[in-house]
Amino acid sequence: MILVVNAGSSSVKYQLVDLDGPIRLKEGKIERIGEPGSDVPDHEAALLRVAEDVSMDSADLTAIGHRVVHGGPLFTGPVLITDDVVKQIEEAVPLAPLHNPSNLAGIEVTRRLRPDLPQVAVFDTAFHSMIPPAARTYAIDREVAERFGVRRYGFHGTSTAYVSRAAAALVGKPGTANVIVLHLGNGASASAVSAGRCVDTSMGMTPLEGLVMGTRSGDLDPAIIFHLIRGGMTPDEVESMLIHRSGLLGLCGDNDMRTVMERVESGDEEAALAYNVYSHRLRKYIGAYCAVLGRVDVIAFTGGVGENSALVRRNVLTGLEPMGIRLDPLRNVSVKGARLVSADDSAVAVAVVPTDEELEIARETSEVLARTKSE
Template sequence: MASEPMASEPMRVLTVNPGSSSLKVSLLDLDDTVLAVESGTGHEMAPMVTDMPKPDAIGVRFVHGGTDFTEPVPIDAKVTEQLRDLADLAPLHQPASLHALSEITGALPGIPAVACFDTAFHTTLPDAAATYALPEQWRQRFTLRRYGFHGLSFSYAVRRTGELLGTIPPRMVVCHLGSGASLCAIAEGRSIDTTMGFTPLEGLVMASRAGSIDPGIPLWLIKHGLSAQDVNSALDRDSGLRGLAGTGDMRRIHELAGERDVNALAALDVYHHRLRACAAAMTASLGGLDALVFTGGIGEHDPSVRMRLAEDLAFLGVSVDPHRNTGVDGDADITSDDASVRTLVVAAREDLEIAAGTRRALAPR
């Protein structure tokens, strides 16, 4: 696992993006042309890169950087140990990223690797948004604060929205909707509020994560005989849409809802109730809304979710054109002609943010 900066840039970068339910590997050329891409649900790296050209550098997505990592950083043994210490704050992601790092550096020895962090985009959160109302000694001892996640996705969505519209809207709410999901309030390109917090459990209803719940519930469950480990596992893996409808697959939930399955219909209602409330809260943090942006697997590919949220936010001036909404293929402006808020769909390209961060981290100082 090398950590020495490269002699020059640009460079060919292999991006490694372990998600909560998937793994994607992309090789980007010097001009960010995608030379090769592999994806899967496992984390065995060697077969995925065997036939790819050799990269100059490797960039690995890490969900949690804590307070130590606010920029991409070359990886060495010390950094790896620090990343391992953060694993219990993102149990669905951090171990997967550490495993992928071990696999890819084993498959490609001697190539420098860089960690790129989802939390880094949210270092601009004001204290009022980042601070939990907890005892000061807890906040100081355990560094309890809202970190925010999906930062690589949000960062790209901001940049791409600026390219599509010719300027970055001053007040944006970006909706990263996938297996994991969160919203971000972005003022002048900077994160000022977000729905995920200390861990990726807070906020929206997700595929298998509960999102925000009364903190008394896990305490009550533990008091009544469940172990802390079982409660934590259930909140991460057996809750959310899976807990409501028996599946975390939104496509399957739509199918079941079409068959009038009561659990699927209820799951959609709960999902959209939380989504509407959080989107309105993000808008309140901004003091208004100029653009609503959808990204992530559901955000990009589910026109019914986009339409329903747009209808829920009509009072803010959001309205989407039905034909544009159903005809999305890649990046698109789906705003209706009479809307005061622009609504866009942006294909998630975390690989581009990882590559850019890797090049910055390895550039000569």
Template sequence: MSNNILVINSGSSSIKFSLFDMSSEAERASGLAERLNTAEGEITIKSAEGKLNLKLEKSDYRSTLEVIINTLTEQGLMDTLPVAIGHRVVHGGEFFSDPVLVTADVIEKIKQCIPLAPLHNPAAVAGIEAMESLYPEIPQVTVFDTAFHQTLPPKAYLYGVPYELYEELGVRRYGMHGTSHQYVSSEAAKRLGLGEKHGILTAHLGNGCSCSAVVNGKCVDTTMGMTPLEGLLMGTRSGDVDPGLHQFLHDQKGWSIEEITNVLNKKSGLLGISGVSNDMRSVEAAAEEGNERAQLALDVFHFRLARQLGGLAACLPQLDALVFTGGIGENSRSTRALIINTMKILGIELDEELNKTNGNELGVISKGNGPKAIVVNTAEELMIARAAQALI
């Protein structure tokens, strides 16, 4: 009997997907459908058999998902339809603290969260509804980026604004990257044998960046807020700025709220300061060649990261581990070294040789008897597949 689960991440113009054989948790295939709803729509599928590129005659969500299922079947990557479909959904508001089976009520609640994630949640709904119309017999499961952070106490999630705004509009901090923070914190605790009681800092560092404080498996604080713009400096996002900046830029530049929001989301961060790129690798290379603005972007990135981690450490009863994950966290040896060596207050002693190889067999890059620093490759798609399997 088939034990395949298909994981889907529907974006505004793309669909990422992974196919897992849950009898071994092996990823059988992964891929990306790009430029949806245009004449240039195409799909790339990667598997052990190689790489396949296809042009899409129709590139709406329904047609694209049908092509994905049919191609995976034709290529022999699955012999029957998946036993379940797992969907990544960015924002679940206060409705969802766990993965759930899709129902009409669940879809309605995801729609109610659209004002909190206007770019992401409509795409998730489109993907869910397309799969529902194509394959109504396949159970669907939604896993929310915000769910892991629903254990934040009110003192951590409330803003200092009139309480009525929280009651009426849900104005509060929700956090993102929850599936990643949950996976890497539990994986680190298991690898290090920390037991049920532990304190862990997790740093998910990629084009989007966030950190979390995890106590005994529960998130108690995180750096992202009501939207993914709050917190750390990122690839193109500014992270924390003075809220008065909006009024200042409107008065001085004549920019609208939409223009200011676009600048803070898409033209700031590493890209905005360096003028080089939003990609850490390109910024590091430019800095090595003497580009002063690239070096300044790195300095700001690392300073902000260290400051936020220090603040999160105040939420822990004790610090057992600092976890690095995401494209930068897993691959930038210089970022890891700078953070650990700067934050002597954490009591972590870097092992330079282990850091060069991204860690020992467990991913550990530290030495001594103090808290451990560990690199854990994130596995958000696998977490979604596991959640889907558990619910069916």
């Protein structure tokens, strides 16, 4: 059995997975860690609750797999956690200040609770480490870029790896399919995957670049930042605004797509503009990645919005029929698991694939253990 731990800044999600099934034996989420009025003061208290729920002292537990958001330039795959690995994850904190510290807190506590168990770090950025230089390099002074680690890292990699593989299997082309993965939730990204290798992704050095998201701006002219600072905002204020008060929230005051769509249907002009900006950006990335890949076998929707909003899928893909993309209206509104929702005569398949990051983390953790034993 493998325990998967996803420690966020104020929450811990966890699953106990038996890969022989695969079967989820336990799963849960502890929220509001360290918040006023919460009875969970810190990550140690949260992990102690997890330990009790999953019987962390059980002899049947073979390993613990941790989600780590940013692996920096060093980690191109999952690794066995050592003191040196912890130090290198700490060095990547400036690249993910909102995520890596909480990931490290989860690692520190579980290593203390079960020092006898192998523990593995699975990085969101690792799947994107194979992106070719032309796609990962920003056109700025090379010496500056190297000194500050400026390059495209990409995120949602664990989800993208799982979904691209599942989508390729759905169309009968495991290991060979060209897939566009659209991970649409409060955070959102698009990725182009060719034969199992990521060749481009919309998020960049940080998760701020790319698609319009719930509270994040996505792509914008960098000169806007200088303009705002010269106008009196501090760099911290600009950063906070772009991360926490932009995207759908900044445009219409709501970051929940369900609420935005309800407002659109009621004739709300602000919500309609926000939705149109969101859809336009997403459609533009689909077109760009069709060009990057040359041939697209399947477009896969995942994440809370991607999996559950038939309306978003329909609106975004409408008009792309000349590119060989045709939805089947009835299939698109079905609610069964992983499925094709494209028409039979669509040259490009369209799939809905519920993501399973925890299962992917467990699988990659198991692979690391097997590789370690064989060395």
